[in-house]
Every structure is written in C-alpha cells, then in structure tokens.
Amino acid sequence: MSTETAAEGVLAGLGNTRVWQEAFYQDVHQHPELSHQEHRTASAVSERLRGFGFEVHEGVGGTGVVGKLRNGAGASVLLRADMDALPVKERTGLPYASTATAVDAAGDSVPVMHACGHDVHVTCLLGAAELMAGARDRWHGTLVVLFQPAEELGDGAKRMVTDGLTDLVGPVDAALAQHVLALPAGTVGTRTGSVLSAADSMRVTVHGRGAHGSMPQSSIDPVVLAAMIVVRLQTVISREIAPTEPAVLTVGSIRGGTKSNVIGDRAVLELNVRTYDESTRNTVMEAIRRIVVGECQASGTPSDPEFELFDQFPATVNDAATTERLHTGFTAYFGDRAQELPLQSASEDFSDIPEALGVPYSYWGLGGIDAETYRAAEAAGRVAQDIPVNHSPLFAPVIQPTLDTGTEALVVAALAWLGTDWTRRLLLPCSGQNQRSTATSTGSRCSASLTRITCGVASPAAWSITKGCAASGGSSTPVDGSPLSSPEKEIRTSCRVEDERLRSR
DSSP: OOOOOOHHGGGGHHHHHHHHHHHHHHHHHHHOOOOTTOHHHHHHHHHHHHTOOOOOEEEETEEEEEEEEEESSSSSEEEEEHHHHHHHSOSSSTTOOOOOOOTTSSEEEOOOOOOOOOHHHHHHHHHHHHHHHHGGBBBBBBEEEESOOOTTTTOOHHHHTHHHHHHHHOSSSSEEEEEEEEEETTTTEEOSSSEEEEEEEEEEEOOOEETTTTTTGOOBBBHHHHHHHHHHHHHHHHHOTTSOOOOOOOOEEEEEEETTTOOOOOOEEEEEESSSSHHHHHHHHHHHHHHHHHHHHHHHHHOEEEEEEEEEEEEEEEEEHHHHHHHHHHHHHHHHHHHHOOOOOOOOOOTHHOOOOOOOOOEEEEEEOEEEEEEHHHHOOOOHSSSTTTTTOOOOOOTTTHHHHHHHHHHHHHHHBBHHHHHHHHEEETTOOOOOEEOOOHHHHHHHHHHHHHHHHOOOOOOOOOSOOOGGOOOOOOOOOOOOOOHHHHHHHHHHHHHHHHHHH
16 A cells, blocks of 8 residues: 555645746746736736636636636635735845836835745745646545735735625635745744734824924924824833733834924824734724823814724634644644744734635745755844845745745645545554554544544644545544544544535535
C-alpha cells in the first residue's frame, strides 16, 4: 500500500506550477491596482481559473472573482485571497519594482505598490487551484477560490456579500485565508482565537472662532483645542484600559489653519483605534467622544464637535476546531516550520465573508522575509529596525520559498477537509506505551477524538488527516486488526454520522 499522503500527491506537480507562478507574481507586482480598480488582476485570475477547469464568476462586488471546482460528493471549502494594492511609492530597488501610478477615489494621482503582499496571496491561491484541479483523484468535494477586491478599504468583502456571494458560493464547511507577514520565509503560523484586531477610523472636526494671528484674544483657537485633545487622548489606553488588554489609539493626522498669521475656525483630527473585543472597543470609543466634547466645552466652542467613522474592520477571531485541524495538517506537512502566530495588531475584512456564510474560519500567517536576514536581525535585537513590515515602501517578500510555502499551505489546508487518502501509520504517544496503530477518519473531529480517547492525550501532531470515512464505509477500525474498544466504537459511530451528512449534501 502506498504511504503517499493526499498533500504529497497533489503537490507533486508544484515544480511545473512554480515555473509560471514566479513570472506571474513579478508581473502582478509590477502592475499593482488600487482598491476597486483591480481589473487587470481580476482578468488574469479569471483566465487562469478557466484554464484549470473552474466555473468562474466575475465582477462579484465590483472586481471580485469566484471560482468553483466540483469533484463529487463531500465537504466544501472556501479559500480566499485579496487583490488590491496601496498608494505607496516603492523603494525596494527590485528589478520588477512597481513604477505604476493611478488616480485615487479623491481624483489625485498617486504611486501604487503591492506593499502588503496581496500579489503573493493571488499567486499562491492560483497555484493551489491548478494543483488541486490536476489531482482530482486525491480529493473529493467542492473547492471554492475567492479573489477579493478592496481589502485595504475594509469594504471589499461586504460588497461581495451584498452582490449575492452567499447564493453564488452555496453551503461551505470552512472558510480559510492566509497573509504574508514580516516573518521568516518558509514558515506558517496558526493561532486560535483572536488573531487580528478590529479597526475603527474616526474623523473629528472641532470648531473655533477665527481671528488675526496678532489678536488671539478675539479667537477660540481650534489648533490649541486640537492639541489639548491629542494630549488627553494619550490617557485612554494608559489609564482606562487594563494593562492585560491590548488596544491601540493613534492620532494619525491633524489639519488646522491655512497661514502662519491666521487663526482658523476649525481643525480636523483623524484617529485610528485597534481593539480585540467589543467591550474594550466600546470603552475606547466612548472615551474619545467624552474627551473631545469635554475639551470643546472647556474652550467654549461655538458649536458641537462632529464625529465620522470610516474604514472600519471587524476583529478576526479564529475558530478553535478549524484552527486545530489546520495546525495538525501543517504540523504533519511542514514539521517545525509550522509555528504559533503571535497576536497581530493589523486588521482585515476577511471575516465578513464567513460571518455572512455562517461558517467557521481560520486565518494564518505566512513568512516572507529571507530567513537568514531575519535571524541576523533577531540575534542583534533589531527586527523592528531592520525588517521592513507590511505597508512599508521597502516591504519585499522573497519569491522563494514564499510562493512555494504559501501554495503548499493552501493545498494542505483544503485537503484537511477534502482529502481522501491521507493514510499513514502513526506513532501515538499513549500513556505508558509506544504502540503503532493506523486509524481511518473523515477529519479532525474523528481523528482528534481518536487520539484523545484512545490515548488520553490531546496531541494534534500525533495524527494526520487520513482516508475519509466515506471511502472506508464509515469504519474507524485500526488497520492492524486489533479489536475495537468502546471509545473506538463511539468514534466509528460519529464517523458514520459524518459520512451520512456528507453524502446528503
């Protein structure tokens, strides 16, 4: 019997995929497109997907693309990549660096760069789509690949949902996504629970009374008022939020006045808030309003301040069971390159999609920095100073092993639900013994239970996704022929129930 896993079988074609992937990546990097302007990228994605045999839907939510590949009965998994770039002038010095410019929503001409790595995401998901399409004997079910516009504005996912995404996609069992980060290339990182913060941007306008710069007594100076607000806002996180609760409040912009000898009649502040739970978010947002209103009253402003929320992102909170299944698959395939992802203060709108679909989700990190460069900076205690992060004009993920790892991660993730023949002999760390046994299951629920009940140890690394219950008649009997214990009979029953659920889809 072959011991090749489904992932190994599907990824056997990675060498051929790599040939076009690297050129495709460089082309997308050289031709970045702003949010809601991703027409060229979307067209290239659609063309590739049709060539792979996917059913393709274009123009979803504007420029979004959805591909579906049905391969018999079974689970359904959604993999997502974002496509948009940023108004940043690239300074990487790469031979394929962007020199593109575009007109933004305000009508201004701006430089454009893939400074957040969305070109990596698109390229990896296309590679995974080709590999899955070329190895249909190694999986069953439905694979949905979703290429989302305008993640950087926080409204791309919602626009796709509003445009009928739920009906287009149909029922899915899990939604999954990854993001390249300033971590060592070749690594992947999962995290259960909170992984990305919620974000709220707020525009605050305060009103004063204008006057000549030489006659301040006739004014209510909005610049001084804005300065007092900025200082007082620094106490929100330090004095109103518990030290154990992560939160960020940044005043990123102040605009007031037009000339050195003119006291204006208004000032505009733009704030950004990052939180991980609704209670903390409410506390911070209420404190901002209280402080602004209080300072305006103290200054005797002629009218009330104005508050405008924009660029809002939901928190990303990974489902525990879904993330455990991913972690297990990643550990089996990547070994010690599968790590725990630190809590991230950035924000995403990916979770709007699974929330609308009503399905669990998980979002993991993908390293993109040359491993030796990262290790040297880490050893010198200079990671923050020497390693460019996302949105930096210097952010430049190394092509390899980043593309390979990202493509592999997406394939392994999809096969954790769709794989049919991950059969291998496991060494289970049972209490008081080291016995070899072979188990058959439909996924993490059966496999994890088998490890916990049979061995009494919850060790995700001790098992792998193996041949599906549907393919084995619902039996979880060890292949070595040993009698079923009562717990194992219960597992067999749960696998049969799962098998019947999949067959009824």
